[in-house]
Amino acid sequence: MYDTLKDTYQLFEEIGRGRFGTILRAYCPVSAESVAVKIIDKSVLTDETDRACLEKEPKIMTLLAPHPNILQIHNVFETEDSMAMVLELCEPETLYDRIAHRSLPETEAANIMKQLLGAIAHCHRMGVAHRDLKPENILFDSRNNLKLADFGSAEWSSEGESMEGVVGTPYYVAPEVLMGRMYNEKVDVWSAGVMLYIMLAGIPPFYGETATEIFESVLRGNLRFPPKIFRGVSPAAKDLLRKMICRDVSRRLSAEQALRHPWILNGGEANPMD
Known part of the structure; x- marks a missing residue:
């Protein structure tokens, strides 16, 4: 997955951390756009409910797009062991x-x-x-x-x-x-x-x-x-x-x-x- 991801995006520093993975700042040379990449390690998902949520999240976000007040999802990369969601980049302040x-x-x-x-x-x-x-x-x-x-x-x-x-x-x-x-x-x-x-x-x-x-x-x-x-x-x-x-x-x-x-x-x- 990382090879495919790195072919499309330049990955930079960590800007956030969640329960199941990290969020990196990234850049897409093709669109000249800065984005956020949420990388999830599937090996830590021991609970079936967590696995179901992981599978559902990109589908739901794709369904809801586009909306000016909902975080946009640009791309998804997935292997058996991990998933990367490419998301709209926001400010660090929540x-x-x-x-x-x-x-x-x-x-x-x-x-x-x-x-x-x-x-x-x-x-x-x-x-x-x-x-x-x-x-x-x-x-x-x-x-x-x-x-x-x-x-x-x-x-x-x-x-x-x-x-x-x-x-x-x-x-x-x-x-x-x-x-x-x-x-x-x-x-x-x-x-x-x-x-x-x-x-x-x-x-x-x-x-x-x-x-x-x-x-x-x-x-x-x-x-x-x-x-x-x-x-x-x-x-x-x-x-x-x-x-x-x-x-x-x-x-x-x-x-x-x-x-x-x-x-x-x-x-x-x-x-x-x-």
Whole structure:
């Protein structure tokens, strides 16, 4: 594989590391384009679920392309022992880095959320649920356009169709996933809502010292807006949060509905709901 890969791309330094491999910066002389190459060592994939995810990820990313807010896949090289996915190159700073030590102004949070919801809505229209939305998976290109990445936990899901399996990350996972019930694509809306809460508050809505404590907090699902922290946050933003981080899945907004919420439409600026 490496010979074929190196015939097409010039490989440079490591720019990232995941559970199953490394990400290198690379350059394609033919297109005069810098790219990222994600190289996965299949020998470390002892779990059949992990192997299935690896096979599914490039297929899902190819299906979703092109979309301005979804990381683009350019090429795939594969042998029995390894796989290399050639991806759009993004800046090293993720959304996690941006919000690690500060909350964001509503206008900035609304701009990010509009792009993220657009990406999620596209996934759902194409019959895909991401299932692991978190700030670490939100990248930005050199023009500051949001790029949704890491579809390793994604699953095919026609609208309203049920899925199962506990996947996701403690702070962001929807309660119905933890309950072991069948669930649908709206788990992504819950996760996006949690990210919006953190963007505006600087803290997660459900907290614990351990994963178990976080899960228990998520299952209780008591969404609160501490006055000291939310004093400067608009009623419209809190209204959207309530409708995205909603335990009742039937009442939780879809990604399309969230995109039409006044707070998103007004770009986080003051509006009649305030």
